[in-house]
Amino acid sequence: MNIFQSALLACAALTALTGIASAQEARFHYDGDLRLSPETGTLSASWTITPHETALTEVSFLLNAALGEADISGPGVGAVSSELPASFGGMLRAYTIQLEPSDGGADRRIDIRYAGPLFPEPPASPINTLDPHKVEFTVDSFWMPFDQRFSSLVTADLDIWLPGDWAGVTMQAIGRTPGGFYIDQDTPALGLAFTLMADFQRHEAPGYVIYDTREPAGDNIDALVAALDHCTAYLNDVSGNAGPLPEASIVVTSRDEGGYSRGTLIALTDIADTGPASMMQFICHELSHYWSHGNAMSVENWLNESFADYTAIMGMREALGEDEYEAFMARYQRQVDAATGPLGPVWTPQTTERPDFVVAYRKGPLALARAEALIGREAFARFIQRAMAERVATTPDMLDVFEQVAGAEARAAFETYLAD
Incomplete structure (x- = not known):
């Protein structure tokens, strides 16, 4: 695990997220120009970032420190300061930007320019790469300015300059241009991820x-x-x-x-x-x-991960049979039993903390398995379909749907499973 992944896991566990949260509004729009040199492992980037929060008067962006000192200016931008926070081992630079008051956001714009090598040394775990065979960028490498609140969703337009015969994929929409690629991200997401490939x-x-x-x-x-x-x-x-x-x-x-x-x-x-x-x-x-429609940075992230995981196990069960299903659930239970230290509940009305890995990926699916056993597979499938159709994003809303399908007594039992 490299320093960038460690930083993310310590602060917000972003590497486990899908990055998409369509039910929430974007705090910023990023309009960028990115020039890549895979042969040298360097990049040059310029961004115009438009804040949508009218009350925002200060924002701190994190950026890979190997990219050097960024140049920051723009209408409505006041004082700018930068530091290398000790919590990130000097690998990330934090830029704190003072913003003038806004009457609607259109009068303020943050222009950021920087250039340099993405990795001074080869990363221990190459989730991100910049070489002649593949360019793979996610937020893990902090190749783009990232709001230090770790919860800001963004939309983006990005022109990528990369000559040659490459193929490209991204989170939403990507197209070829004479000089490379154009990315259009109109659904708010936590960051911008893409992969460009020369050999495949x-x-x-x-x-x-x-x-x-x-x-x-x-x-x-x-x-x-x-x-x-x-x-x-x-x-x-x-x-x-x-x-x-x-x-x-x-x-x-x-x-x-x-x-x-x-x-x-x-x-x-x-x-x-x-x-x-x-x-x-x-x-x-x-x-x-x-x-997945729960707020990924909140207690509701268990909805995203536990439901995705148990729905996946249901799909595996249909394809491979009961023995594989039972083996998966038994392994999950062993991992819960072997966890060091007390595990919190999956959810209670008083829960305020975002669940950790074992809770979201192991205890949550086990609770859903108990709920399925309680009401039967046919009723549980109807519940899953309704939760998908109604874009359930909070646990109380999910429980309301469960009650409509299975009744108040079953809801009460399900709540005890989540609180166990």
Whole structure:
């Protein structure tokens, strides 16, 4: 794990998020120009950032310190200061910007320019890369200014200058231009992620496109195709009128760790040794995030992760049978039992903290499994479909839907599972 991932996990656990939160408003719009030099590992970027919060008078952005001192100006920008916070080990630079009062936001603009190497030394875990074979950027490397509040959603327009025969995928929309690519992100998200590839094998089917960037490519791709085919069909059936899934872009990498999902962009680690059950569960989980609407930076993130995870296990059960399902749930229970220190509840009306990994990814799915056993699989499937269709974003709203499907007594039992 590199320093940038450690910083994120310590402050906000952003590496576990999809990055999409369509039910919330954007705090900023980023309009950018990015020039890449894969041969030298350097970049040059300029951004015009428009704040939408009229009451905002100060904002602090984090940026990769290897990129040097940024030049910051613009209408409505007052004093600017920068520091290397000790909490990030000197790897990130924080820029604090004073803003003049606004009568609507249109009169203020933050212009930021910087250039330099993204990685002075090769990262220990290359989730982000900038080389002649692949350019993979997520927020983990802080290649773009990131609001230190760790909760600000942004929209973006980005021109990427990169000559040559490259293919590109992103969280929302990407297109070719004479000089490279143009990214249009009109759904608010926590950051901007994309992958550009010079060397890959491509596999396309209804609902998804796979880009295999490994050398050599192709190992275990058939299992990935089987998982994508099943999960796409299963989730489109389960979601009913709340679907269908948009087309997903799947990038297979050669690294051993660092898989993630950012909207419809899913990056996988090397899948050569991944078994059918793990492959099926992971793919169904990431695709299920299309229906995640809880505030990812709040207590409601358990809705995003636990529902995606258990829906994925349901999909795996349909494909591979009861034995695989029971094995998954037994492993989850063992991991909960082995957790060091007390684990908090999945949710209670008094809960205010964002749940940790074991709670969101293990206790939450176990609670959902108990709820399914309580009301039966057919009723539980109706509940899942209604939660998707109604874009449930809070636990009380979710419980209301559960009660409408299963009754007040079942709701009360479900609440005890979540509080256990």
